[in-house]
Amino acid sequence: MRKVIVMTAILALTACGQESNDKIQQAKAASEPTVAQAPVAHWALEITEGQRATITDTTGRLMEHGFTPYIYEHDGVKHFLIGPYATQAQALETQEKIKQKPKLDGIETDIIELPASN
Template identity: 80%
Template sequence: MRKVIVMTAILALTACGQESNDKIQPAKVASESTTVQVPVAHWALEITQGQRATITDTTGRLIEHGFNNFISERDGVKHFLIGPYATEAQALEAQEQIKLKPKLEGIETNVVELPAAK
């Protein structure tokens, strides 16, 4: 009986050592890579002109409902944008979500492509 217990313990310890070495090798390989590709956001929703609410009121309502917004200046003109989004499909989905929320009624948007970063 003792021999069986000792053999089982030896096998268990051997197997444990094997697994830990297998886990260490992939970790070393993963730490060697230095290139990381981050998705770039190229799309946003532009709030159209003619809004009756102030920017602070609109910003507060958007933040309340989980929509990030920012002001971008292009060619000397300030644009009030929601986003940014990685794909046009994500921007269109956010535009639909805004239309469905009663407290965001009156906020009209257009999907716009953001200029590439220089």
């Protein structure tokens, strides 16, 4: 009888240990870092307003309405941009929003594709 109790206890402990080991392995697998690709921004709006206003005036007007421009330099040429956007459709949507704001009248933009970063 004693052997049966000892064997039952050993089997029970072995089973508990296996379950705990499985849980530990699952936790380890879940905690390992996964590599996720973030959407790459390839599109932006280039501000082509011309000489009617300074960059600071244009920046101020845009920021008052929730658009944050920045200067991007590529191959020695500086570009005044809003964005970047993951898709051309997102850039087009922002361009339409700018056109609909009366206080941003005169700010012209072109949708451009940004060069791939190396």
